[in-house]
Amino acid sequence: MADTSAGERASRRREAVRGFSLVSPPLLYALLLLAAPLSAVVVISFWTQDYLTLTPGFTLDNYEQALTRPVFQTLLSRSLGVALLVTAVTVVLAFPVAYYVSFHVRPERKALWIFLITIPFWTSYLLRVFLWRVILGYNGVLNTGLLGIGVIDEPLTFLLYNVNAVIITLAHAWAPFAILPIFVALEKIDRSLLEASHDLGESRVRTFLRVTLPLAMPGVVAAVLIVFIPTIGDYVTPSLVGGSSGQLIANMIQVQFLRLNNAPLGAALAVTTMLIVGAMSVLFLLFTRRYLRGQQ
Template sequence: MGIRLDKEARAGLTLIAPPFIFAILLLAVPLTAILMLSFFSQSYLTLDTTLTLDNYRTALTEPLYRLLMLRSLAISGCVTLATVILAFPIAYFVSFHVAPSKKSLWIFLITIPFWTSYLIRVFLWKVILGYNGVLNSSLQGLGIIDEPLTFILYNANAVVITLAHAFAPFAILPIFVALERIDRPLLEASRDLGEGTVGTFLRVTLPLAMPGVVAAALIVFIPTIGDYVTPQLVGGPSGLMIANWIQTLFLGQNNAPMGATTAVLAMLIVGVIALVFVFLNRRFLRVRR
């Protein structure tokens, strides 16, 4: 017995069919291919399609994989924390202290970094943080330091600084949207009931803005853990992340199955962390209510 659809349902399916097929072809199919590839093995140019779990055993027991994964989680966590902490005051200022007629201008200014290439911004940070770069030259010129600082480039610190700057707009915008949705009379009611500015912020503004904060954290955390350009250019040996090792496995060592295994494990770990984060946020909001 066939399913008969009315005219409105057929029109809806017609509208969603192209993007659905597009998503299947460009997302589901490649992910499925990577998952299948992770169960194969390869010796130079010979791909053995016999299903095996040896790649996963190696990835879970080899210290190098744990080191790179933990380093990637630590760097991405620091980038997320720094970005959200710096983005919240900016979003708060634009939402609560900028005239409504000028808010669009401020949002426009916030998005200006997107006008330049991502690679150009990374190279600019190399110029700023370099041994004889802008920062060291300025500090030496002011007499604050006697010799250039060496801990701000080609290490994890440089990766955190560069990624925090690159992803700042991604954190500002969702927090700003969440703050804009807060009913201002709620803040006035809180102050009328005796709460001060700090108390109103902690008990009313921040809980109501948490969906935007969570969205900002996920938007920053998920892509930064898979970034390989920034660690490659400014990270040095101590700033390389799991994505750099995946690239090496695919292109340098010609071991696509091992690279696919590493990618699958990284996706699973990031997915679990993201779900736990969302779950804890929902419990926090439920308790606050």
């Protein structure tokens, strides 16, 4: 008995052809405008540049610089630190909100709540970041407010133009991207599982720890990745509220490409950053794999 008959192969092939022809426009687009440019960046990262001339070749100099020059090391480690901290803050703050909406809001009002949570994020990103500058600044809302009620005597200066401001602003910017995946994971939990846990003698808190939390892990993992990866590459927030001590690797990439005209070095920095982010994501996924197994 053959494994596949001719007729079955034909119908599979027909389906594959239909699928391919349908997916080919977006695929071609992604190949031409995403895969090809990304490959170009990788290739250029091995080239050299003198002033305005880009010289093809193969050198690891750019990577050596990216990994050894102190300024790059500082920026890279600061970016990683900020991204990790932003991710942790965002996800930890988001979880109770997602939990509240999923477990304590009446079903017919859940969509409204989710809408309420997502609304702030459909206003201009630039303006939102700028408004944080207004809130956190020397004469900002927070300082004038705290001065007004007498909590402080002098305006706080550690709020703006440093890493703190970057973290607060990014934690705000990524909030819905953390809340939504966790909310979806919580919604999928069969409520009878929680009743079963109570029935088997577990307290509310133990039930949360032994049933709810493990089952919500896929959402938490998704939230972590969704926040962590793009945060590393954020450009607007550090340039608007970061000051000189709050600059991140993306700002340096931009400077190398556009101001210093050193595309190869910029490319090497970009590739290095993406490799580190990719490796950390894979490690994170491996680490949390046991929670994801057997779940959708």
